[in-house]
Amino acid sequence: MAEKFFWADKIADRIIKEKKRKRKYVCASGITPSGTIHIGNFREVITTELVVRALKDKGKKVRFIYSWDDYDRFRKVPANVQKDYKKYIGMPLSDIPSPFEKNKSYAEHFEQEFEEQLKKVGIKPEFIRQNIMNKKCRYAKLIKLAIEKRKNIMKILNKYRKEPLKDYWPVVVYCEKCKKDATKILDVKGYVIEYSCNCGFKGKVDFSKKGIVNAPWRVDWPMRWKYEGVDFEPGGVDHSVYGGSFSTSKEIVKEIYHGKIPIYIFYDWVKVKGGKEFSSSTGNVLTLNDVLEVYEPEIVRYLFVGTKPKTGFQISFDNDVIKIYEDYDELERRYYEKKVNPREKRIYELCQIKLSRKKPKKISFRHLITLVQTGKLKGLNKESKLRAEKxxxxxxxxxxxxxxxxxxxxxxxRLSKPEKQAMIALKQFLSTENYTEDELFNEFYNICRAVGIKSSDFFETAYRIIIGKTQGPRLASLILTIGKDKIIKLLEQVK
Ligand SMILES: [Zn+2]
Incomplete structure (x- = not known):
């Protein structure tokens, strides 16, 4: 059975085994839209999506949720955002304007950008905007419970802290006047919080009626596991270390909320190879769109499907791209020839956004490198045209x-005498009527023998004349791709 060999199927089996008798499983994923969403965050979503697909393939019903933690505070101005955004630090991400367009919030800008990108690789979760959930006071009851048990939460958090917390409120108030979180809680009675703010404002808020409060991450996460009944959620390295938010969240969800701990897996980061311009310090982080500029959506999926989440890997932008396309094409060919093993079959199918009945007809990436640079793109089918764009x-x-x-x-x-002779011989052969690529290739060696020139010199001369370089794509193929007439015209200049 394929299921035994593929990581997402194994996780799905574990979910079914440990979370028995559920009508519908809940798989969750999410991020704070604090700036451009990068490819490392994409790994989290696709990890979840693959588990969702594995569960569905086992006939289970699944809810796939993606949580935008956009009621979190704006912490830091990213390098690609104007510096005067400093003035918004401490406000909710959902309540500050977009740095790039009118009529949108900061959070919306980055959320919509990522949502659009996800669609392109066939990922369509149910998005939950936490600013709306909070503003509608959906978590009021659970926040109240956390406040009542704040001493117990503090104890859990302090187990992992070097410097223990002395006073802890599992809730943050956004000031009604300045909208920032520079507030101090003075007292809480039921749902009513009395607070003061650095701006000088003092107020009282009933947070079951007015959604200006947010739970801090370490309480927020387990609270939402409880609220949504989450069965599975992956997490990055920062959450997964000892004492990280997963450690404390699993204790809080049980002790405070009497809820269940989801099945959790750790995913490692993604590195970039050969894409020099990406660096977080310039704000130019690698996005899914950047990867999609070079890789077809199915191949983007292939990069992630084929690697277990806990294993780090690199996305190549250098000449390895050709090899990755070739590997994928090879897998595809064997899939349609029914020559794949069960694991490979599973991987291929999970790469597809929509599985095609017939093998897609595409020209190889390598050959397209020549076609693109010789301008011979007429008559390509739709699939090859899209690949040519990449x-x-x-x-x-x-x-x-x-x-x-x-x-x-x-x-x-300048050509030597034998080089001239060889090129004239080549021109003469090209002018004859019919020959295949193989025949042309063989003729190169006939010419070399006839004029007494080394084949390496022959190829180098031809490349230098045709493309101005000492080497290039396979010469016979290159000549036929460019068209013999154009080459003949060029070689006519040899005198
Ligand atoms: Zn204030």
Whole structure:
């Protein structure tokens, strides 16, 4: 059975075994939209989505939720946002304006950007905006409970702290006047909080009626496990370490909320190879869109599906891109020829947004590198055209110099006598009527023997004339792709 070999199926089995008798399983994922959502965060969503798919394939009903923690405070101005945003620090992300467009909030900007990207790889969770949940006072009861048991929560948190908390309120109030969280709780009676703020304001708020409070992360997380009945959620390394928020959340959900601990797995980070311009210090983080510029959606999925979440891996932007396309095409070919093993079959199917009945007809990435640079894109089918777009982007931004070339109009080099003879012989052969790529390739060696030139010299001369470089794509294929007429015209300049 394929299920035994594939990580998401194993997790699904564990969920079914440990969370018996559930009508509908809940798989959760989420992030604070504090800035551009990067590819490391994408790993969390796709990990969840694959488990959701595994559960569904076992005939289970599943709710796939994605939580936007947009009622969190704005902590830090990212490098790609204007500096004067400092003035919003301490306000909820949902309540400050977008740095990039009118009529949108800061949170909405980054949320919508990521939601659009997720659609492209076939991921469509149910999005929950926590600012709305909080403003509608949906968690009031659970927050009240946390306040009543704040001493117990403090004890749990202090187990893992070097410096113990002395006074702890599991709730944060956003000031009614300045909208910031620079508030201090003075007293709580039932649902009514009395608070003061750094801005000088003093107020009283009934948080069952006015949603200006938020639970801090370490209480918020277990509270929402309870509220939604979460059965599965993955977490990054920062949450997963000893004493991290998962350690405390599993104690809080049981002790304070009498709720269940979800099945939890840790996922490792994703690194970038060959994409020099990405760095978080410049705010230019690697996004799903950046990856989609070079990789087809199915291949983006392939990168993540094939690696267990706890294993770190690199996304390549250098010449390895060609190899990854080739590996994927090979898997695809064997899938449709029914030559895959059960694990490979499972991986291929989970890469698909919509499984095609027939093998998609696509030109290889490698060959498209030549087609794109020789401008021979007419007559390509839709799939190959889309792939050609990826090739273009890759050539423009990431490809090694050895992969780039330009067809020459004029011969710019001096040729030795045997080189001239060889090129004239080549021109003569090209002018004959019918030959295949193989026949042309064989002819190169016939010419070398006839004029007495080393084959390496022959190839180098031809490449220098045609593309102005000492090496390039397979020569016979290159000549036929460019078209023999154009090459003949070029070689006519040899005199
Ligand atoms: Zn204030």
């Amino acid at each position: 090739v273009k982007n890759w050539l423009e931004k990431y490809a090694g110099e050895d992969m780039k070339f330009e067809i020459q109009e004029k011969i710019k080099i």
